[in-house]
Amino acid sequence: MTTFSTDPDPGIESELIDLSTVPFALLRxxxxxxxxxxLRHVVERTGQVRITSRSSGSSGGERID
Amino acid sequence: MQPECRDDHDSFAxxxxxxxxxxxxxxxxxxxxxxxxxRDAERSRRLLLLRALVDEVxxxxxxxxxxxxxxxxxxxxARVEARxxxxxxxxxxxxYTGSWSGYTTRLVHSNxxxxxxxxxxxxxxxxxxAAAAIRARLNFEISVPLWNGNAILPSLGLVNxxxxxxxxxxxVVGENGQFEVSNGIDRVRLPSPLDQDAPGWWSIRRATAxxxxxxxxxxxxxxxxxxxxxxxxxxxxLDPDEVGTWRCLLEDAWQLIVRHLPKLARAIxxxxxxxxxxxxxxxxNPSASSxxxxxxxxxxxxxxxxxxxxxxxxxxxxxxxxxxxxxxxxYDDDPRERFYVPWRDDPRPLNRVLxxxxxxxxxxxxxxxxxxxxxxxxGRRAAFxxxxxxGQTWRVLGALREDASLTSSGRRFINGIAAQxxxxxxxxxxxxxxxxxxxxxxxxxxxxxxxxxxxxPVMVAELTTAWLAGRSRPPVMHxxxxxxxxxxxxxxxxxxxxxxxxxxxxxxDRRTMRKVWSTxxxxxxADLAYATGQVEExxxxxxxxLRTDPDRPASWTxxxxxxxxxxxxxxxxxxxxxxxxxxAVYRSIRASGSPSPGPVDLAxxxxxxxx
Numbered sequence: 001m002t003t004f005s006t007d008p009d010p011g012i013e014s015e016l017i018d019l020s021t022v023p024f025a026l027l028r029x030x031x032x033x034x035x036x037x038x039l040r041h042v043v044e045r046t047g048q049v050r051i052t053s054r055s056s057g058s059s060g061g062e063r064i065d
Numbered sequence: 066m067q068p069e070c071r072d073d074h075d076s077f078a079x080x081x082x083x084x085x086x087x088x089x090x091x092x093x094x095x096x097x098x099x100x101x102x103x104r105d106a107e108r109s110r111r112l113l114l115l116r117a118l119v120d121e122v123x124x125x126x127x128x129x130x131x132x133x134x135x136x137x138x139x140x141x142x143a144r145v146e147a148r149x150x151x152x153x154x155x156x157x158x159x160x161y162t163g164s165w166s167g168y169t170t171r172l173v174h175s176n177x178x179x180x181x182x183x184x185x186x187x188x189x190x191x192x193x194x195a196a197a198a199i200r201a202r203l204n205f206e207i208s209v210p211l212w213n214g215n216a217i218l219p220s221l222g223l224v225n226x227x228x229x230x231x232x233x234x235x236x237v238v239g240e241n242g243q244f245e246v247s248n249g250i251d252r253v254r255l256p257s258p259l260d261q262d263a264p265g266w267w268s269i270r271r272a273t274a275x276x277x278x279x280x281x282x283x284x285x286x287x288x289x290x291x292x293x294x295x296x297x298x299x300x301x302x303l304d305p306d307e308v309g310t311w312r313c314l315l316e317d318a319w320q321l322i323v324r325h326l327p328k329l330a331r332a333i334x335x336x337x338x339x340x341x342x343x344x345x346x347x348x349x350n351p352s353a354s355s356x357x358x359x360x361x362x363x364x365x366x367x368x369x370x371x372x373x374x375x376x377x378x379x380x381x382x383x384x385x386x387x388x389x390x391x392x393x394x395x396y397d398d399d400p401r402e403r404f405y406v407p408w409r410d411d412p413r414p415l416n417r418v419l420x421x422x423x424x425x426x427x428x429x430x431x432x433x434x435x436x437x438x439x440x441x442x443x444g445r446r447a448a449f450x451x452x453x454x455x456g457q458t459w460r461v462l463g464a465l466r467e468d469a470s471l472t473s474s475g476r477r478f479i480n481g482i483a484a485q486x487x488x489x490x491x492x493x494x495x496x497x498x499x500x501x502x503x504x505x506x507x508x509x510x511x512x513x514x515x516x517x518x519x520x521x522p523v524m525v526a527e528l529t530t531a532w533l534a535g536r537s538r539p540p541v542m543h544x545x546x547x548x549x550x551x552x553x554x555x556x557x558x559x560x561x562x563x564x565x566x567x568x569x570x571x572x573x574d575r576r577t578m579r580k581v582w583s584t585x586x587x588x589x590x591a592d593l594a595y596a597t598g599q600v601e602e603x604x605x606x607x608x609x610x611l612r613t614d615p616d617r618p619a620s621w622t623x624x625x626x627x628x629x630x631x632x633x634x635x636x637x638x639x640x641x642x643x644x645x646x647x648x649a650v651y652r653s654i655r656a657s658g659s660p661s662p663g664p665v666d667l668a669x670x671x672x673x674x675x676x
Binding site: 007009010011012013014015016017018019020022023024025027028030032034035038039041042043045046047048049061062063064065 | 082084086116136143166167351355383387390393421
């Protein structure tokens with residue numbers, strides 16, 4: 001299915017497919033290149049989370065992304 | 066974000082973020098609808114992670130250990146959704162569903178075990194399903210992980226059962242609205258309502274604050290194993306008094322936010338769900354969060370409501386930016402720890418610098434609002450914190466703004482922050498407040514330089530030779546003194562005591578200061594003298610410290626800020642702008658066997674090269 005956006009502000013298109021209308025019970029039945037691309041994307045992103053040692057100083061909060 | 070379809074053979078829509086929303090988020094104009102967009106995307110991201118994880122585990126049954134297939138948990142969650150989509154969504158949106166799914170995905174794909182055997186982490190999906198089924202009041206039976214006798218039911222509480230095994234399983238049974246967890250040795254019947262403690266049961270407490278029609282309801286989660294930053298952690302139960310203190314602090318903090326940043330107060334409840342309380346740290350307010358645990362923050366108990374309010378805003382900003390980063394790239398991968406930031410003692414990589422800028426942009430807005438309103442609860446402190454954070458955040462933003470590792474979206478985001486933060490730089494504040502804030506900034510920056518920058522050894526040798534030859538002026542320096550990349554390995558330790566004393570002195574009388582200072586870890590007589598305005602005494606005491614320990618970074622920079630306060634320029638300039646060079650030359654002269662120079666004399670002599 002193809003649609004064309006007429007939104008004057010299309011903005012940023014993410015690599016996250018929108019699953020808001022997909023029942024959880026059916027989620028495991030979904031298939032296709034787009035789905036697998038999105039699955040690969042989220043899995044790869046978890047691998048990019050950098051866990052480094054904490055600051056030795058006492059000032060430090062931390063933020064992990 | 067509106068569903069839309071790609072020209073693809075399958076018809077999925079992708080989450081979008083309009084430039085309007087993007088720009089609003091960048092400039093701190095965060096409203097509930099923007100946060101809901103981020104949450105919607107986060108929901109899909111977690112569903113994708115669950116799908117990917119279960120696909121992987123089903124292919125490798127050995128990963129499930131004593132648990133049945135993850136499909137059993139999946140089916141139970143599907144039953145929950147059919148009964149109550151709100152309950153299903155609550156568990157899916159729960160912050161630690163996110164941190165668990167990210168952590169476990171990393172383990173499974175790296176084929177490594179974690180804090181526990183991998184089957185324990187994989188089996189946590191069953192615990193999520195059990196908690197959801199309890200909330201939905203289903204009849205069900207499922208096994209869940211038991212770690213040191215503790216079985217978490219996320220968002221609800223923790224069951225404790227006797228066991229000699231570190232890693233085991235427990236059975237959760239729901240029948241006609243009654244719920245029981247057992248392990249063959251003992252059983253715990255869950256109380257009704259579930260938010261009360263009972264034998265073998267620690268509920269996850271709530272902290273709710275309402276003011277001006279705005280309500281903030283948070284979990285105070287001290288039991289969920291996935292509430293930490295780096296991996297599963299054991300429960301750390303707060304005693305009831307401590308819970309009471311947290312609730313009072315939260316009520317007062319929420320009042321400050323609602324009163325002074327009413328628009329942000331509409332958005333925060335949409336994005337912040339859970340606080341992980343940590344023990345208080347004297348004189349400091351550390352906090353932390355992870356992009357995978359959208360909606361959660363670890364917060365050490367602050368001493369006052371204004372500090373908690375600033376911390377909540379700080380962490381909320383992190384949560385928002387974390388959501389944006391799940392939708393788009395703002396920078397290329399660049400792990401080099403090359404930036405100075407005033408909120409940490411170590412060099413930071415670009416991604417964390419951007420997070421810090423956005424978080425402290427929010428903190429700056431908070432103190433600005435309090436300062437402008439003349440909020441009586443915080444007195445001079447609001448003006449000082451506003452002066453400090455506006456300047457320091459702006460300084461770091463300037464260093465990042467043109468960095469090649471930013472994407473065009475990242476640069477647009479930074480420019481959005483700058484559009485707000487820039488005009489704040491010239492807003493009028495008392496001169497002594499600005500002076501104090503600038504001195505504190507210069508102190509920390511010099512402390513970072515002396516520990517993380519290594520001066521050119523050739524230059525150090527030339528300066529040493531010239532000093533020992535008795536030359537009245539140092540040689541012309543051919544190489545820049547500021548060009549070297551920082552090293553993450555610090556040359557010496559750093560003490561935050563002086564900064565803490567300066568902050569304390571803002572609204573504390575000198576008599577109280579004299580009582581308190583000795584309880585502050587690392588504080589020296591020189592620090593007390595500086596913080597209480599006895600500058601000449603501070604200079605004497607820092608010089609004395611250096612005679613005893615000529616390597617101590619905080620003594621060199623303390624000498625620098627004390628000299629600067631007297632109006633002296635040469636020595637203070639060298640000590641604050643090139644402290645690593647002054648100390649290196651000092652060391653070199655001492656190593657030559659010659660008499661140690663006076664620290665002020667040497668710094669003033671080197672300062673002539675820079676002036």
